[in-house]
Amino acid sequence: MPTIPPRAEGPVGPVGPADLPDDLVDGLVAVLDLVRRGVARTRPEVVRASGLGRSVVAGRVARLLELGVLDEHGTAPSSGGRAPRELALRHDAGVVLVAPLGASRLTVGVTDLAGTLLASLDEPASIADGPGPVLDRVDELFARLLDGLAAERGPVPVWGVGVGLPGPVEFLSGRPNRPPIMPGWDDADVRARLSERWDAPTWVDNDVNLMALGEVVARRHARQGRAPLGDRPDQPEDMLFVKVGTGIGAGLVARGRLLRGAHGCAGDIGHVEAPGGADVVCRCGNTGCLEAVAGGAALVRRAAEMAADGTSPALARLAAAAPGGLGVEEVVRAAQEGDRTSVEMVQASGHLVGQVLATLVNFFDPGLLVLGGRLGAGSDLLLASVRQGVYQRSLPLATRDLRVESAAAGDDPGLAGAAAMVLDELFGREQLRRWLPQGSPSGRRATAA
């Protein structure tokens, strides 16, 4: 893949968040957010949903139209009277750069302000190369995506940048915290690095949180597709998203928003004590961690033994046929094809995960439990075992109508999730206040750096 010389400066365009006037903080964003989320589509709906007066709403909408951030079009058919004109966020007023980075793959994308993916690039890369080389490469690929867009429609302002990392991240500072599989990344100022390069606010979170956000978006879209026009599509929702892949982690969603906890590490359940796993040593140095006993890496290791010692001829066949040797996919496939050893392994894993999740369901009462990750979303067998474990041990009230489902999001929920993180933070009133301190026009830069 050819490399591209880094651009001397970020692209500039009609209106980026840094160019928006200060009175944005004083109300424009609240209006924008209601329209963006589809909660209000006309001026009267904004009046109703915001609690602001008619004339105030009229003034703000006018200003947003003038700034080119909102658009209004066609009057919807109405029974008598003048139909109000429909407002919409101008999705093409800017773009968001997203980079959900995996342990061994680097994915970058560019979305519009609705979070719709416009273009993406993907290549093998080792996160263990460290923040310098990896983020340089991310910048190169971002630049290439933006050049492609600019060629089509002229320069586009970057409104925000979102990064996902395969390890614990302190969300408020945007820095990884002792990530076990990311040598050289501990405490690296990823946010400053990218926000300076792209002159745009940047947020960094762990991969599981972004998958959870991607799932929220996917389910919201599915609902909106079904919902009649004018319905409120953005109902608050409680969800516990659990990724079961090589490792195990969770994302907590309360009323449609991600809960990150005091240090931004809520959901780190991979290293909680698994029932009865006391003697297994984990990569974190502790023993008996859930991930070390029931995660994909543990399953693959056991599967390799079963293939080698003749216990499972089916696994031995799949191991010989797979170019990279046995992986999570092979174990899942062997179980689907009825290989008894694999079925038992997947069920045992699901049962352990289910036991831990039973405690968490009692504690968090999520209403919806979603399994993602290559093992979680890929195996009905695992889903069934987890469901059984949860129902066996959770309280009747918490499991009444509890849905336990596979992830609805597509192949790369990280791209959608990273865009959702940026847009939620950018338009979320509370968060924006953090980024744009009052009375300090340059504060946004100071905070970003």
Next chain:
Amino acid sequence: MPTIPPRAEGPVGPVGPADLPDDLVDGLVAVLDLVRRGVARTRPEVVRASGLGRSVVAGRVARLLELGVLDEHGTAPSSGGRAPRELALRHDAGVVLVAPLGASRLTVGVTDLAGTLLASLDEPASIADGPGPVLDRVDELFARLLDGLAAERGPVPVWGVGVGLPGPVEFLSGRPNRPPIMPGWDDADVRARLSERWDAPTWVDNDVNLMALGEVVARRHARQGRAPLGDRPDQPEDMLFVKVGTGIGAGLVARGRLLRGAHGCAGDIGHVEAPGGADVVCRCGNTGCLEAVAGGAALVRRAAEMAADGTSPALARLAAAAPGGLGVEEVVRAAQEGDRTSVEMVQASGHLVGQVLATLVNFFDPGLLVLGGRLGAGSDLLLASVRQGVYQRSLPLATRDLRVESAAAGDDPGLAGAAAMVLDELFGREQLRRWLPQGSPSGRRATAA
């Protein structure tokens, strides 16, 4: 204690929530809530904190003053220029009735709109008598408290009613759900019963959630006492409150608000599986529940055995001296006095609770873990064991600066907590919308019933 004939009708006064005009929903409450929480104390502060325009704020404040809900007084000293007048919620504009009911005690109180307790009554009563007799008695005591107030200052409008129950409650419907120690209460419409009697919105929650809210209030007051005037005292806070008393339960606070979960039963951790407690049968019918192994009732049962069989002379002495026999207090005292058997029991209990909490700290990342209840708040030994268990097993990021503390709230956090629940719901914008549906002036009653 003499009984009082029930009043034919609830007290009426100048302005109750049912009398407030509909435009309350359209913005007045947002302003009121900022002032009430001390986030904004002057018109310019309301402008800044709400993002509303000056003239809008001026209009709303004028309306609230006219309604007698807000008050303005003395100008604060200022360096040059006209000092803005200070706004305050008129705490005496109405009252809140609260009844945190225990298994064997009935407590009722009346607070002002700041949640300050004006009067309370307390008497022995069995919750097992069922909702009819218990709530009749609550009504009688409420009426007595209100009569006392009316004699002093004329009739006072009831703005809301808050009830706590010692069992799982579905918060949205205000009904107990299969409460183990409350025969006859399952699915009882406690909300309708009280909201009809007192013509005021009513909320019902379990006792642990109310204790957690009481703790939030106590800590907020402690901070406000220290904070310089004009400081923002209502910082968002994440807290995990754990009651260790006869039973065990938790309350989840995220950004200063209680998280109740999809069915309102978040925090029900008494019946999660305790490590290594597989053979102990719990009152819920399951085996190995945390509460059955490490709760106060379990400790007292074991202590009675140790007292009877001569293992612990200290416990035997305390048992002989206590009028009601051994209770949680006696075990705590014996441990404090160095009785080896009691020390070991309390430490073992703390260690088990700590192991379960380690998982929940990783999951929820609270920043602050508070132990309440007679065992949790009463024993430094238990606190130390819990702390040790949590630190041993939680991730470094989640335990960085994690505070593990005893409850700061006083003897009856349930009264303060019940008032906080009602005031949060009453003034919380989002919640108010649920109570006062748009375009339906009588909707508030329909929802309450």
